[in-house]
Amino acid sequence: MPQLLCYRLQPAARLIRLMLAEYEIDIEIKEMRPWRRDTAYLEIDPAAEGPVLMIEDHAPIVGLTAVLMYVEENLSLTEPGRALMPATVEARAETRRLMDWVQFKLNDEVSRYVIEEKFVRRDTGGTPDPSVLRAAKANFNEHLHYFSFLFATRRWVAGDAMTLADFALAAHISALDYLGDVPWDDVPEVKGWYQRIKSRPAFRTLLNDRIGALPAAKHYADLDF
């Protein structure tokens, strides 16, 4: 069975886990904490970012884009209505614009700070910095405002069909939701979208997560939250 080296809260790994579940491919998760800088792990992934996909008869596939594109190029479903990457030039460009938004902007301005302060610091024996968390929260409100604007006229992130951009956003939102950091009552459009995507069978892979000493927010696994 393929192995994914990652930590369960990692948004990049959650995107890959959603894709693989949607494509009905079982994987084993091998919990890894890249910031611990384990020597054997760094030899595989010197950037210490992960995730890493280990597949029989292949060298390790390292890093989000390499794994994501490997999965799309080799394991995706192509039946009509099942593909996560749309077919037209316009829809592909819009899907990728919003994936970049999530992976560069939302990650840089929100997710990585929240995860660093609330999860990595705990793991390394430190305490969260409330001023960083306050800044991340203010940034997150701006992002949620933009996604609310999109969902006012679209059923899914990139248009009328679900795409990889929905999984990319859901990967980040679900990690933040695990930590209790999504102000659901303020963003009904985003909540409606998250309820839709959370109900997909592929999402169970994330909702079953229990991360060591860090309990999930109460409503984390509820489909009706």
Place this chain on the structure above:
Amino acid sequence: MPQLLCYRLQPAARLIRLMLAEYEIDIEIKEMRPWRRDTAYLEIDPAAEGPVLMIEDHAPIVGLTAVLMYVEENLSLTEPGRALMPATVEARAETRRLMDWVQFKLNDEVSRYVIEEKFVRRDTGGTPDPSVLRAAKANFNEHLHYFSFLFATRRWVAGDAMTLADFALAAHISALDYLGDVPWDDVPEVKGWYQRIKSRPAFRTLLNDRIGALPAAKHYADLDF
């Protein structure tokens, strides 16, 4: 003719310009400063990141991944020896691992700080913060150390053939070199690689750049530096 909305020093745009030049496609550059938050521009690119590719009969293609994949899917050369994305699973994964390294890690730890401090601040009437530039320089030395390690056993970034990862790295290095920030004498392996890639006809598109009030470092356009 297609238009690329970007600023000339922007590494993400330099990668696209190198690809298009390699694929022998002429474009017109429309200089844009996303941080000025021009309303008409923000309607096209609400992330205010760019670059944006404008092509007749298409909606604007917005953001690095959308433009890069549009170019690869629609405009790339596929003759043997001309493709910038290699054919095997291993080489594709290695190319993408190193593109992520450049676009996430090198950008986050070095290029964006140097460009922000030396270029954006000047454009917005501020002055560079020397402590930020010192930190970026120390980070850059770590990155150069890793690339020197790679070039000790490889002719190109991802292996024996030139790939998109070389263009991604060259896009960043060339922007930093314009600003005089590459310690060439300390990194002979990286210098040897940069001399090889700088000699390609596609590179002329970057070497002819003159950016308003900001002169290029003396050796910037020299093939023998």
